[in-house]
Amino acid sequence: MSTRGNTPRYGFLIDASLCIDCRSCMVACSVENNVPMDVTRIWIKETGITGTFPNLKRFTAPYHCMHCIDPSCVSACTVGALTRSEEGIVKYDKDACIGCRYCMYACPFEVPNYEWNQRFPQVIKCDMCFARLGEGQQPACAATCPTGAIQFGKYEDMLAEAHRRINEHPDKYVPHVYGEQENGGTATLYISPVPFEELGFPDAGTTSPAFSNRLVTEGTPLVAGAMLVGLTGAYLTIKHQKEEAEKERAEQTTGEE
Amino acid sequence: MSGTLSRRSFLKLGAVSAGALVVGQFVPPAVAQAATNAGLLNTKGNGYIPSMCEMCVWRCGLIAKVRNGRVVKLDGNPDHPHSKGHLCVRGQSGLMNTYDPDRVLTPLIRVGKRGEGRFRKATWAEALDFTASKMLDIKAKYGPEAMIFSSTHNLSQVQFENLLYAFGSPNYGTQRSLCFNAMIVANLMTYGMEEPERIYDDQLKYIILTGRNLMEAISTSETSALSAAIARGVKVVYLDPRFTKTAAKASEWLPIKPGTDLAFHLALLNVIIGENLYNRSFVENYTVGFEALAKEVQPYTPEWAAPITEIPAETIRRIAHEFAAAAPHALAHNGWRTSNFVNSFQTQRAITILNALIGNWNVVLRASGGESSSALGKPPQPPYPRASAVRLDGVPSKFPVVPLKIGVFQELRDNILTGQPYQAHGWFIARQNPVMSLPDRTKTLEAFQKMDFIVTVDILLNDTAWFSDVVLPEASYLERYDPLNPVGDKVFLRQPVIDPQGDARSALWIYKQLGERLGLKDYFQYQDEEDYLRQQLAPLGISLQDVKAKGYAQLPEGKAAPEYSWNTPSGKIELQSSTLAKVGFPAVPTWIEPPEPPQGQFYLLTGKVAQSTQFGTQNNQLLHKYADEPRLWLNDKVAADRGIADGDWVEVASQVGKVHTRVRVTPGIRQDCVYLTPGYGHLSKGLTTAFGRGASSSVLHVTYADPVSGGQALTQTFVTVRKA
DSSP, X not given: OOOOOOOOSEEEEEETXXXXXXXXXXXXXXXHTTOOTTOOSOEEEEOOSEEETTEEEOOEEEEOOOOBSSOHXXXXXXXXXXXXXXXXXXEEOTTTOOSOOHHHHHXXXXXXXXXXXXXXXXXXXXXXXXXXXXXXXXXXXXXXXXXXXXXXXXXXXHHHHHHHXXXXXXXXXXXOOBTTSGGGOBXXXXXXXXXXXXXXXXXXXXXXXXXXXXXXXXXXXXXXXXXXXXXXXXXXXXXXXHHHHHHHHHHHHHHHO | OOSSOOHHHHHHHHHHHHHHHHTTOXXXXXXXXXXXXXXXXXXXXXXXXXXXXOSSTTOOEEEEEEETTEEEEEEEOTTSTTTTTOOOHHHHHTHHHXXXXXXXXXXXXXXXXXXXXXXXXXXXXXXHHHHHHHHHHHHHHHOGGGEEEEEOSOTTHHHHHHHHHHHTOOOEEOSGGGTTHHHHHHHHHHHSSSOOEEOOOTTOOEEEEESOOTTTSOXXXXXXXXXXXXXXTOEEEEEOSBOOHHHHHSSEEEOOOTTOHHHHHHHHHHHHHHTTOSOHHHHHHHEEOHHHHHHHHTTOOHHHHHHHHTSOHHHHHHHHHHHXXXXXXXXXXXXXXXXXXXXXXXXHHHHHHHHHHTTOBTTTEEOOOOSOOTTSOOOOOOOOOOOOSOOTTOTTTTSTTSOTTTOOHHHHHHHHHHOOSSOOOEEEEESOOHHHHSSOHHHHHHHHHTOSEEEEEESBOOHHHHTOSEEEXXXXXXXXXXXXXXXXXXEEOOOOSSOOSTTOBOHHHHHHHHHHHTTOGGGOOOXXXXXXXXXXXXXXXXXXXXXXXXXXXXXXXXXXOOTTOOSSTTSSEESSOHHHHHTTSOSSOOOOOOOOOOTTOEEEEOOOOTTOOTTTSTTOHHHHHHSOOOOEEEEHHHHHHHTOOTTOEEEEEOSSOEXXXXXXXXXXXXXXXXXXXXXXXXXXXXXXXXXXXXXXSTTTOOOOBOTTTOOBOTTOOEEEEEEO
16 A cells, blocks of 8 residues: 655745735845746635734745645646656656646645646746755755745754644634645645635645545456455355255256146 | 836747747857756746845845746745845736836936937947946036036945045935935934834734825835734724724724824824833933923824824823834834925924833834845955035935935035035046936036036836937846845845847946946956856855845844843933034924925825835836826825716826816725825836826925925825816
8 A cells, every 4th residue: 555755855944924024035046046937836825915904914924836645736747747856856757848837736735736837848846956966066946045034954954843833822823834735745844824715725635535546547457456356256155056056956956747 | 118018029039039039049149058057947948936026115025037038027025134035016016127128128328308318329348438438528627516426325335435426426316315314314313223123923903004104115024024913903003094904994083184193193292201101220221311202292292283283182192102002012103205294304303202102122123234245255356435515405404404415415516506515527438317207307408418428227218218318228136146135144145047148238338347337347356247156155154156146145144232231322212412513403303394286286295105115117018007107196085076987088287387187086085185296297208108198296296304304295286187
């Protein structure tokens, strides 16, 4: 039976209480990754201004690929253009992509973007700046964030820090690390002063369709085997019963004679 | 040219053309060679070069990633105290200033009528000879004072000043009176320095921000520090008529009535003095004039301030108590663009004095080193000629306490128009856009028409260049050297990370070339930019090569300044200022009633957004992409009453001009205010990205100068709003 994907090596911790909606992360990402002008890999989710004057509130959070432990996009991709690396980075291979955009429909977080205006369009999504990681640098968004709203590090450290902040400031955060359970768990983790649905985060459930899919797809041979055994058994049983019945009938006939 | 070019295709295009140039050209470009010598680039021309940002005046340290002779990414320099490894959104976008398809890459000479935007390309020799001959003509006919020189705060400013002083003109325009004159002059009168440094340490407990929108008007390290302080639980009280992104992060947002911050702070002083909550020993030892201050603020009770500020008296009293209880770990922040009303100088004085009363000196505030260092050398030069003419901006005759290096820019413009006390004939403008920045643009354009000759130095055909006779293309901040910049115990270097594109040249080169043609050769005794820097570094015994490699040099440890002394006439903190008294201004802060909008009109608020700096970054394609569309903020209830919906077009009119703009309906602004993002409504069609976007607040702004500091009262403009 299938197990969950391995624990990510790296993770993001994004703290909505620190985001000031300056969009430095968006520019840093676009420049680092040479993203065309009409699309973006990272954007800002927001509550809008809520409350009544002068008791107003507004919260924002940068939002990018969750790097799922069991990525639905990888599962949906028919040509292997999306893969999950050993470190837990969900990567995209533009040369393998056929542009079917199943990944966009499969992603419960509505993350993959598409270059609708390009002649040879690509899917646009965060790859954790793995090229920068290779040079010992942080991903561009985390490196530049002036308030530290985006942190990057070992996944375990990010998860522990998320819980530490919530435990130390229960008045300040909702008791929910978004991404710890969502879609079966993700490498990008969020904490927030307001419920995530108010920030416009999707309710992604706690199991990944990819995980359920795999249960089905990887379970098929077993089920088929079991069915073969069962059906064979049934066949043999029925056959045996039939033979017995026939024998009995024959005996009865003989007895009547 | 299309409004939005794909940056990817643009970079590819650039790479191809750069590649084409390299064929058959075996000598590596100068910058790449120098960077390779300094160990920053490998033999393939790839690597990282430390330099300094110029997307605003905070001047963060940056590290440029260079690939094949192109800069492909900028990151914050962890070694620089202003960036600490981060860059703000403007800093991240900086390379698109350099690679802006609208860059001016050759000198231009006007051929059409002024403002038609028709120019022809010229060589440097022709453009410089022409400029010098025009300037010499004006000098010969009308005297050197008939040439105005204006430039916005930048690292080459020292050589700009050198040019103007050597030329002999007293007429120097900076942008400061449109920004923070009130704060600077208040600090000079109180502490004897332009702006004390703020210390955000772990002890800090309480901050009052008077309109300092640090989460949108970003100064990277200070924005980081404020954010960390808030996360740590520091209480932040934020005064602003608008629910800004800072208001959203503050512990307490007070939507104060515009122009009444002075009343709020006078009431804080009243409570802190009246209830003996001040630091008595600090006040006795280190300040002068406490009695006069106490007497003056005695009537300014919270109950007095409440109806003026529209903040309840109990709130003001509570904040005074909280502030005093947090002393000395409490900060009353002076703010940044602080000239809002003609009483703004008094507001700034009240804020500086609030700090002094709780004795937070050397705890939360301390003496700042400023931007010059006596440890650095400079090229030798003869003394300047004496400028005998009075200044057109009324400093010091009309504005006796405004420093000469700061001036009153809007007054200068007004006296170009009046021709009093004499007529100006020429204007030399460097890296500045007065057509956009000065209040009442119509007047500024009229002043331009009074000029026989206008020359502008810039990287783009900005609105001022558009109306100029000669445009001299400057190298961008990623393409040039500037003089060294001392910060704390280090001096930082701006160095080119790529070669200048086209014929663009550094300001150091342009001023020297022009100086030589003006017969002022002896004032520019440096061979080139590197020679200038070597002369600066000579007393330190540090090689330029080392500074280029690290991006900075360590300064020798200076003599520790005496802990508690101030450069004021008394040597103490002047609660009562003898200087102000001498020239007939109130010596202690006093209430001055600001004007209010007539029935049915609104205060016109202005204020920064994170994605632009003043008037010079709206053409940056990255910032253009990531900034919100500039619209007029209008309170939701007011909009409903007037039948105006979000996105509707409106006409906004003041007594000096009108603009059309779309509306953003929001609960995040007082009902008596509207807000317009500054920096939009460009006139130059040479700015293909920015042209046609948004409306200009400068068209609406009425010209007022605070009588003490000369600061333009930017919020003292009242407007009508009607559906277009």
